[in-house]
Amino acid sequence: MIAKPDAAPKxxxxxxxxxxxxxxxxxxxxLARGGILGFTTENICxxxxxxxxxxxxxxxxxxxxxxxxxxxxxxxxxxxxxADPGSGPGIAEIxxxxxxxxxxxxxxxxxxxxxxxxxxxxxxxxREHHRHYLAYRAGVAGALxxxxxxxxCEIDADTLAVMVISLIDGLWLENxxxxxxxxxxxxKMACYRMLxxxxxxxx
Amino acid sequence: MIAKPDAAPKxxxxxxxxxxxxxxxxxxxxLARGGILGFTTENICxxxxxxxxxxxxxxxxxxxxxxxxxxxxxxxxxxxxxADPGSGPGIAEIxxxxxxxxxxxxxxxxxxxxxxxxxxxxxxxxREHHRHYLAYRAGVAGALxxxxxxxxCEIDADTLAVMVISLIDGLWLENxxxxxxxxxxxxKMACYRMLxxxxxxxx
DNA sequence: CCCTTTGTTGAATGATCGTTCAGTAGCATG
DNA sequence: CATGCTACTGAACGATCATTCAACAAAGGG
Numbered sequence: 058m059i060a061k062p063d064a065a066p067k068x069x070x071x072x073x074x075x076x077x078x079x080x081x082x083x084x085x086x087x088l089a090r091g092g093i094l095g096f097t098t099e100n101i102c103x104x105x106x107x108x109x110x111x112x113x114x115x116x117x118x119x120x121x122x123x124x125x126x127x128x129x130x131x132x133x134x135x136x137x138x139x140a141d142p143g144s145g146p147g148i149a150e151i152x153x154x155x156x157x158x159x160x161x162x163x164x165x166x167x168x169x170x171x172x173x174x175x176x177x178x179x180x181x182x183x184r185e186h187h188r189h190y191l192a193y194r195a196g197v198a199g200a201l202x203x204x205x206x207x208x209x210c211e212i213d214a215d216t217l218a219v220m221v222i223s224l225i226d227g228l229w230l231e232n233x234x235x236x237x238x239x240x241x242x243x244x245k246m247a248c249y250r251m252l253x254x255x256x257x258x259x260x
Numbered sequence: 261m262i263a264k265p266d267a268a269p270k271x272x273x274x275x276x277x278x279x280x281x282x283x284x285x286x287x288x289x290x291l292a293r294g295g296i297l298g299f300t301t302e303n304i305c306x307x308x309x310x311x312x313x314x315x316x317x318x319x320x321x322x323x324x325x326x327x328x329x330x331x332x333x334x335x336x337x338x339x340x341x342x343a344d345p346g347s348g349p350g351i352a353e354i355x356x357x358x359x360x361x362x363x364x365x366x367x368x369x370x371x372x373x374x375x376x377x378x379x380x381x382x383x384x385x386x387r388e389h390h391r392h393y394l395a396y397r398a399g400v401a402g403a404l405x406x407x408x409x410x411x412x413c414e415i416d417a418d419t420l421a422v423m424v425i426s427l428i429d430g431l432w433l434e435n436x437x438x439x440x441x442x443x444x445x446x447x448k449m450a451c452y453r454m455l456x457x458x459x460x461x462x463x
Numbered sequence: 464c465c466c467t468t469t470g471t472t473g474a475a476t477g478a479t480c481g482t483t484c485a486g487t488a489g490c491a492t493g
Numbered sequence: 494c495a496t497g498c499t500a501c502t503g504a505a506c507g508a509t510c511a512t513t514c515a516a517c518a519a520a521g522g523g
Contacts, residue, residue, distance in 0.1 A: 070489050070500050092381035093296060098481060108502045113482060115500090167380040174377030176437045177370045178295035183437070190438055219434060219441055220450040227430025231422060234379045234386070235393055238422055247423040251454040273470050273519050301511060311472045316512060318470090465523085472517070480509065487502070493495090 068107075077115050077125070079105050084126050089164045092171045096123070124185045127172055131189040134160065138196040147204040148221070149260040151197060152248045155225050156241045166233035169226075194218050204256055212255050224251055271310075280318050280328070282308050287329050292367045295374045299326070327388045330375055334392040337363065341399040350407040351424070352463035354400060355451045358428050359444045369436035372429075397421050407459055415458050427454055 071079070083105035087095050098119055102109050116122040137146060137154035146154075154160065176186045198218040205212045228244040249259040274282070286308035290298050301322060305312050319325040340349060340357035349357075357363065379389045401421035408415045431447040452462040 066489065067487090068489080068501065073500080076500075090381070092377050094378075095381065097479080099479075109481085110483080110502065111500085119481065163380075170373075170377045170380050173433060173437060174295050174373045175297075177366075177373050178293070178298065186437055194441070216446060219446075220453075223430035223434045223447075223450065224427050224454075225430070226433050227426035227428070230376060230429050230433065231426045234376060234389055238397070243419060243422075244426075247426065250423075250457060251427075254453060254456060269519065270517090271471060271519080276470080279470075300509080302509075312511085313472065313513080314470085322511065467522085468520090470517105470519080472515105474514100474516105476511105476513080478510075478512105481507100483506080484504100485502105486504105487500105489500080490498095492497085 073115060076107075076111070080107075080112060080115060080122060081126055081129050084122055085129075085168055088126070088168045088171045092167070093175055096171070120179070120181055123172075123175070123179075124182060127176075127182060127185050128189065130168065130172065131193065135189075135193060135196060138200075145203060146200050147207070148197070148200045148252065148256070149204065149249075151200050152225075152245055153260070156228075156245050156248075158241070161229065161232065161241050161244065163233060163236060166229045169229060170233055194222060197221055201256075208257055210256055217252075217255060221248065221252070224248055276318060279310075279314070283310075283315060283318060283325060284329055284332050287325055288332075288371055291329070291371045291374045295370070296378055299374070323382070323384055326375075326378070326382075327385060330379075330385060330388050331392065333371065333375065334396065338392075338396060338399060341403075348406060349403050350410070351400070351403045351455065351459070352407065352452075354403050355428075355448055356463070359431075359448050359451075361444070364432065364435065364444050364447065366436060366439060369432045372432060373436055397425060400424055404459075411460055413459055420455075420458060424451065424455070427451055 080101065083101050084096060086104050087097070087100045091100065096119075098109050098112055101122070102111060105111075112119055112122055116125060134155070137151060140146075141150070159165075172182070176182050194215070198214040201212060201214045201217055201221070205214070224247065228239065228247060232239045232244065252259055283304065286304050287299060289307050290300070290303045294303065299322075301312050301315055304325070305314060308314075315322055315325055319328060337358070340354060343349075344353070362368075375385070379385050397418070398421075401417040404415060404417045404420055404424070408417070427450065431442065431450060435442045435447065455462055
């Protein structure tokens with residue numbers, strides 16, 4: 058048997074950015090399937106169809122990949138703040154976005170749960186969280202301010218933002234671990250009802 | 261050197277119930293310190309001061325211990341429902357209990373986060389969760405009903421219970437991963453404000 | 464004081480973990 | 494076609510994982 062000189066390549070080379078994105082996607086799939094315990098080099102690399110050495114090559118370590126994954130999740134959640142071409146979204150648009158099918162589904166919330174469980178005890182991930190969380194809270198507070206001004210209401214936007222974020226995260230959590238007791242519609246209503254006393258009837 | 265015939269015992273024997281409780285406490289300490297990744301036989305047995313074989317002996321496996329730990333956490337959260345000698349607590353008493361120092365602290369909420377992250381992907385733990393969650397929701401719904409009747413309000417207690425539980429869990433979550441932005445007082449206020457439109461001013 | 468019960472030990476096992484690194488090979492460039 | 498860069502492979506490493514099990518020993522009853 059003579060080896061063909063132009064046989065199919067053993068693998069394809071990608072740019073660092075492309076391969077990094079592929080590894081992040083593979084990591085997300087592993088988190089969704091098996092939580093943080095399923096987030097192993099073996100699982101991730103099999104999911105991505107690459108060999109075990111690649112995680113270290115593109116990210117410094119498995120923890121580096123996890124940090125990148127955390128950033129990716131936050132960026133996707135923050136997308137709604139940059140989508141608006143005008144002065145920025147109101148709080149109703151944010152609530153609608155956070156409970157849209159792209160965000161409010163079992164896979165995505167399972168990933169969030171796995172990450173949150175790690176944030177509390179992994180210092181590096183804790184710093185990553187703090188960095189993004191401040192931006193997230195500022196975005197929600199800004200949306201609350203815009204809606205309040207439009208309606209002539211006076212509110213403590215920062216405090217209210219923490220409450221809204223807590224409720225959103227709690228609804229994600231319940232939808233993930235007890236999905237039969239929750240719907241996107243009732244979740245949105247819960248948010249609006251909580252905000253009514255401060256901003257008037259929503260949406 | 262002659263061995264003393266009545267030297268100090270190498271270890272002490274405990275009843276199965278006592279030793280189980282000790283292993284549960286050790287497991288809780290490990291979860292609080294290192295999340296689900298810190299929940300290893302090595303860590304737990306070192307924390308409890310016993311050898312590695314004991315977890316298998318008293319619980320069928322490490323997963324069995326984790327299920328027992330989940331039950332323990334829920335029982336402690338449900339304690340307030342059984343403490344009241346009368347017809348049961350109102351919703352205000354539950355809110356006060358869930359944000360009391362014994363419950364609303366970083367250690368306890370870190371343990372909850374670690375467990376929630378596992379519930380989503382561990383089927384055995386998922387069943388354990390479902391069993392307790394229904395009792396928990398029923399308890400909260402009962403408290404809401406009692407308060408509503410006393411005030412002559414009409415509410416959908418089950419739906420409202422899910423909202424309240426979501427908000428409580430969300431506030432626990434935020435307090436755990438961003439403790440500098442939250443206090444027990446503001447957390448309680450968030451719950452009361454959400455309930456005001458349904459039940460009138462609380463507490 | 465012996466004997467039975469059973470809670471407990473700790474070495475051993477095989478699997479899997481994250482990371483390393485010397486070598487391979489895809490692919491753009493000259 | 495030859496060269497250089499670097500993405501990539503995959504075997505190997507030592508550490509750690511959960512679990513097993515034969516031997517041990519504490520404590521209570523006879």
